[in-house]
Amino acid sequence: MKDYYRGIGMTSDRTRDRLIKRIKEQGVQNTVVLDAIRGIPRHIFVDEALASRAYEDTALPIGYSQTISQPYIVARMTELLIGNSKLPFKKVLEIGTGSGYQAAILSQITTWVYSIERINVLQQQAKQKFKALGIKNIVTQHSDGSLGWEYKSPFDAIMVTAAPNALPKMLLDQLKVGGRMVIPVGLGGSQALMLIVKTSTGFEKQVLDRVSFVPLLEDCM
Ligand code: SAH
Secondary structure (H helix, E strand, O other): OOHHHHOOHHHOHHHHHHHHHHHHHOOOOOHHHHHHHHHOOHHHHOOHHHHHHOOOOOOEEEEOOEEEOOHHHHHHHHHHHHOOOOOOEEEEEEEOOOOOHHHHHHOOOEEEEEEEEOOHHHHHHHHHHHHHOOOOOEEEEEOOHHHOOHHHOOEEEEEEOOEOOOOOHHHHHOEEEEEEEEEEEOOOOOEEEEEEEEOOOOEEEEEEEEEOOOEOOOOOO
């Protein structure tokens, strides 16, 4: 790996360990998740001008009015997605590739990540990052993620990183029985973070936290 990927100064191991400590203090316990956050260099997924802030526990702009999620939220959502499931998952669907950071974290817990993004430029940039890091198990698609990826379904888990007003039915349909979906739902700047588990008779739904995500929009660009 080139030095830039390994990180120096503000992107060094020590800086990353501080972030892990903070995420743990906020209640994330799953060591698989913490190891994934430690192992994937977040500074690669932001603009070089912001690299020195990559290990602060904060969302950062990635262009096109979009953001890379706060590391704690990535950790929390990944932990909820896993629950008590046996890892690795076979197939995880992510809606909203964005910077690619969450997809890279997911790549550590599943055989295949399928990730959909509506903004082509962001998707192309994310693909370059995966390549640079040698991550080979993320497959991407440029389309409206609310329709899911039926051809590859059913999924063990679905992670939605942009907020719809209501649960997208097509995504629910593409979950396996026993499969889990983590999704922010609601209008405006603040949404309910929901965990949905598909059972043989229907869906178990829980509201967990208040979160703030960009809206899930249908049109592609
Ligand atoms: N998971 C990302 C978070 C990016 S923000 C990361 O780790 O960086 C949410 C992303 O969802 C944005 O890139 C936005 O363009 C995308 N998005 C919004 N609506 C979408 C839709 N209907 N289908 C696919 N992607 C969508």
